[in-house]
């Protein structure tokens with residue numbers, strides 16, 4: 001809906017005429033949607049703004065409160081939860097806030113603005129012998145830990161996940177106050193999210209990501225980790241034929257498959273327990289094939305080859321040694337675990353050229369787009385939560401049956417019904433997902449909606465925990481899950497009401513201040 | 521083809537933003553990260569490759585009118601193809617093609633840009649994209665005693681291009697080219713006043729019909745004169761003859777070589793021997809239309825295989841920038857004694873554009889120079905004293921930007937440096 005001229009001018013005064021637009025062409029480049037929908041274009045924003053700093057963000061938020069207009073901020077804007085929840089929502093595209101504010105090598109943290117993408121931060125860190133967590137969606141997403149959906153990624157074994165990596169934060173609340181959380185609030189330093197100083201970490205982000213529903217996080221510090229690899233990977237070739245000229249010293253890659261999920265989980269548990277792995281990523285072979293293939297044809301050929309070579313579910317492991325001795329030790333432990341859990345290595349990917357390329361793509365996380373979108377432009381997923389690892393895998397085993405039914409009906413791409421699982425922090429926690437690829441037709445969209453609902457219901461009925469699928473989805477989902485999880489929805493709603501009394505921070509991906517009718 | 525023909529490609533856009541960045545595997549630090557001048561300058565998503573494709577869909581769905589803003593978006597793109605390469609690292613979809621078609625549609629529906637109309641009028645009247653009279657096109661060669669291929673059959677035709685023909689500052693490159701071809705004993709001719717624009721830049725600006733007319737006329741002349749090989753030092757001409765003429769089924773068996781490919785061949789055959797030292801530290805700028813867009817056109821006809829993966833029968837190979845002309849200009853530079861070649865961060869398939877393409881040089885000089893400035897800063901950061909390129913449009917734009925920003929960087933064409941060494 002078009003903004004009143006005076007209101008538009010008020011926003012224009014904040015960001016300047018070049019950084020605001022309500023032209024339909026500008027708006028439609030934000031309202032285009034991928035994924036399971038019947039319409040290509042969703043709701044248009046009322047206007048798009050491009051604030052350049054915290055002060056401009058704050059001014060926009062204050063104007064939104066003044067005029068009763070909602071706002072939604074986003075980083076790269078990839079997630080569907082970046083879309084507006086109604087016609088009177090202003091977008092804050094944080095593209096111009098793209099600085100790495102600080103890399104603190106000694107205290108192992110980095111401070112970023114929202115439009116620093118993870119690859120930029122990782123590349124800068126690697127020059128210093130450091131690394132960061134990157135969400136599984138890819139290095140093209142924001143490095144800002146509040147932007148991510150749940151914040152887990154391929155390297156979670158050694159780089160944990162979002163809520164555990166967040167340190168101090170600068171937050172523009174829905175009422176337009178600038179709040180500095182953690183050590184930033186008392187000492188002006190970024191090293192800790194919980195103090196000395198006000199700790200609102202559990203309020204601003206919990207199991208469910210805020211997804212734009214509780215203000216704007218203008219800067220955040222994130223933990224960084226040790227990196228024993230080269231400062232720049234020796235990637236050669238011309239796109240998309242990139243491969244490293246060599247596997248760097250003390251790096252090792254293997255993909256293992258197992259007779260059943262039981263052995264696979266046992267292997268992952270033991271790998272975690274022995275703390276030997278840099279990365280344990282539960283790709284299924286369909287994802288592995290997509291990751292490796294530079295086109296759908298190559299992807300198809302790899303998948304057909306691999307499905308004949310595996311025993312059952314599997315995962316990939318990357319080892320990174322700090323010295324030749326450390327590396328040798330880790331390799332020997334891994335070999336023993338795999339032997340004892342009946343794992344088998346997928347031979348074609350042992351080829352150093354292929355393994356080298358897989359290492360790099362899985363550390364930089366550049367191929368999720370291949371894995372999720374290249375086949376047909378749309379994917380959907382049922383996600384587990386971040387819970388004890390075995391529980392996650394059990395949930396996926398159950399959901400996999402639903403997926404196989406749809407494959408039988410010819411609605412989904414046949415990838416043998418596999419799911420993907422991966423541990424965080426050496427297996428203390430784990431996460432699992434099931435990806436589905438399909439062609440968008442009214443019939444397939446209906447089937448996929450039904451699948452998602454059934455997977456959610458299964459999580460409730462069988463007590464598999466609160467899945468991440470609900471982050472960023474319809475707000476009433478929290479009211480569906482809350483009663484089964486300590487009534488968290490009641491607390492979350494109270495926080496929303498307290499921090500956003502005017503409901504200006506668009507809650508279409510969070511929880512609404514007012515409970516919807518008919519939801520318990 | 522038309523915008524509608526790319527609907528299925530456009531529907532694949534995942535909004536992942538990789539079209540905005542250099543290929544992620546190649547990122548070496550926080551900067552330089554960007555690859556698309558248009559989104560880098562204007563910031564709204566509609567200015568990115570993905571955003572353009574998204575609004576292409578909106579146009580097809582009759583959601584948009586031609587507003588000033590929409591026309592600003594349409595015409596402020598250098599058509600450099602960097603988004604296309606970055607996207608195709610991961611996806612099997614066309615990006616640059618629908619962007620071309622969107623612009624062509626705007627032109628066909630009468631929504632042109634006045635500055636570009638002026639250029640096209642000159643093309644229609646004088647056969648050139650830069651101001652100048654047809655009769656004066658061959659002036660640069662006065663006194664050189666060169667063969668006219670329209671009167672005398674020659675093995676090779678040296679196509680000089682509009683900018684080099686009419687811009688006196690560029691004559692040195694044409695003359696250096698002549699010198700080198702003579703030294704190598706090549707039997708070549710030029711068109712002089714009978715040479716006409718390749719049409720490539722008209723296509724980039726969205727004037728497809730004008731491009732096709734130029735292409736048809738040129739090919740008719742080449743056929744009539746029995747021309748087998750065309751050599752040009754202009755990346756835009758190279759791309760037009762080699763890729764666009766082929767795309768429109770007009771190229772026939774014409775062999776098209778960029779001068780750097782030809783010189784590289786002559787050096788490797790021992791027909792040119794760079795012996796004189798050129799003690800200089802230089803960096804090389806890949807022109808978009810020679811590099812990522814310079815790979816051979818791939819013809820395909822067939823049908824989509826039903827199923828969940830978008831595959832085709834026969835398999836459809838996409839142009840991803842993999843086989844562009846990257847090494848020949850570098851090999852020529854490497855053959856020059858004393859010359860040290862250092863690389864910028866953004867090179868080859870993910871090189872940053874010089875800013876001059878797609879009509880932006882003519883319609884929005886400020887944006888064109890802004891784009892060049894970014895490249896100049898990148899070149900300076902290598903410690904090179906000169907920026908070397910292989911296209912007169914890049915050279916002109918860089919020189920103008922350097923003049924305005926006061927950089928001490930020199931700009932050369934590869935040909936000029938090789939001439940110094942021979």
Ligand SMILES: Cc1cc2nc3c(=O)[nH]c(=O)nc-3n(C[C@H](O)[C@H](O)[C@H](O)COP(=O)(O)OP(=O)(O)OC[C@H]3O[C@@H](n4cnc5c(N)ncnc54)[C@H](O)[C@@H]3O)c2cc1C
Pocket residue numbers: 072073074075076077078079080081082094114135136137138140141142143144146147148149150151152153210211212213215216217218368369372472509
């Ligand atoms: C193929 C694919 C795979 C994925 N895999 C994973 C995965 O493995 N792990 C995972 O965690 N997520 C995953 N996701 C979800 C992903 O986190 C989101 O898609 C997210 O969009 C990533 O982009 P971004 O970080 O730039 O955030 P955006 O898309 O820009 O934003 C995501 C949400 O956060 C809000 N937001 C962003 N920045 C700010 C800010 N500074 N202040 C306030 N609110 C903000 C937005 O309003 C939006 O609701 C996946 C998504 C896709 C498409």
